[in-house]
Amino acid sequence: MRKIYFLYFLLMLNSLFAQKKDKLNPIAVYEKAWQEHNSDARLKLIRTIWLDDSTFEDPSASVKGTAAFNNVINEFYKKYPDAVLTSGAKVVKDNYVSWDWKILDSKSKLIMSGRDFARLNGKGQVSKIIGFWNPEATLSEADILKNLETENLKVVAKYYESLFKTRDFTTIATLIEPGAIYYQAEGLPYGGTFTGFEEWTKMYAKSAEFFELQIEKEPVYFSDASKNEIIIYFTIKAKAKKSGKTLLLPISEHVDLKDGKITAIRPFYYDTKQFAEFLKSKK
Structure with a gap:
């Protein structure tokens, strides 16, 4: 009987891990899009996880759709051409994922940091992302x-x-x-x-x-x-x-x-x- 419970427990863990991995896939693509400097290549990535009514909001922008979101990243790299983005561990709860991130310059000096919250649609796509900036770690322009x-x-x-x-x-x-x-x-x-x-x-x-x-x-x-x-x-x-x-x-x-x-x-x-x-x- 103990073996049956243990096997059931392992199956449950594997199922939860698989669910978590599936929900992290669009976030991995999202971060890859932010790291891509070429606008056309980035837009192709965005279209795999972003819908026409998907939205992005942070203190600098509030946009809807793939082209508008791609332009947000284009404008970002105009201001910070040598930026390097890093992120921390992801926390998954239901159809929400959150994580901390940092943006460094080419000399590893901190430009800004914050936390993102993503809402997924359950089909491997992002419905909404809201980004919060840490004002104590964010440099003004x-x-x-x-x-x-x-x-x-x-x-x-x-x-x-x-x-x-x-x-x-x-x-x-x-x-x-x-x-x-x-x-x-x-x-x-x-x-x-x-x-x-x-x-x-x-x-x-x-x-x-x-x-x-x-x-x-x-x-x-x-x-x-x-x-x-x-x-x-x-x-x-x-x-x-x-x-x-x-x-x-x-x-x-x-x-x-x-x-x-x-x-x-x-x-x-x-x-x-x-x-x-x-x-x-x-x-």
Whole structure:
């Protein structure tokens, strides 16, 4: 008799486990959709668990349907392109599932956290999800932009120091994105468009054939984290190798960044024509 009860107990456990697993399948797909950066691929995932009248609500949105929900995630990645989503254990009760989650940036710093509640329709689909944010662990958009601005400034300041002071090209290589573009004014003897670190080093070497420089005024940094852009303003004292003449030249450099890497630099010289003539002039 004890064996019969024990077998019945095991069967009940297996049945409950199977039911729980079935109810967690749409939640696993839901989380996979949130982790998918490609909009089209994500929409295909959403359509397997989401209905035309399924709804999503959190402090940032209240939407119905597959396309609208997909757009919520699109907008999320516009604000947080390097976000990493993690989640905790799932609690299942009847047709409801709840769990805690966190969103981290690429450096594992907490952006926000919260708890989601999902209502299932019993057919492997989600009827409704309500997301609650933890205000104590949620950074405001202003805070996030400020953190991004700080990180971008560190990258650009390191680039400036490595190029103009320490001449540390090994470090520079770690700061730029593969395929990063450097736009030099065409009117300069070393002008042109240079793609990738190897081409950048050729441009640096070419410019060194024409002048030596000293930093006359340290840079002032202007930033716009919403555009991932840093602008540097500084002044150099250039000494032309052909003539030996010197020239004070204000320069601004516009630096584009993505995910903590420099993707493009475009320098602007106070008077490009004057600087080009200065470099070419002879004694």
